[in-house]
Amino acid sequence: MTRFVQFQKFVIVGVLATATQYAVLVLMVRFLGAAPVVGSSCGYVISALLNYYLNYRLTFRSAQSHARALPRFALIAAIGLLINSSIVWLLSERASLPYLVAQIIATAIVLIWNFGANKKWTF
DSSP: OOOHHHHHHHHHHHHHHHHHHHHHHHHIIHHHHHHHHHHHHHHHHHHHHHHHIIIIIIIIOOOOOHHHHHHHHHHHHHHHHHHHHHHIIIIIIIIOOHHHHHHHHHHHHHHHHHHHHHIIIIO
């Protein structure tokens, strides 16, 4: 599979995972009164689980065992969570951007990190 096709699959999986993250974010902020960084972080963790499974099976068709791939994915996801949360916090709390705008910017940056790191190291 070419890198371009693989990236396309990664983006499709990412759209599903991102939709999950945004749904949790909006639900927590609008209906539960959570701070944007809390809603974003909770959504990120939930979407990471979906992301792992779909990328393992569909995008990378990994032959790696879960015992090897999952800890690597978790480390990359944890770094992605730190990047995501930092950007959302800085842009929504410090720069006073709307939280969804902050999340869109964070998503674009974390997408690049996650693809490169998972392609190279996890799967």
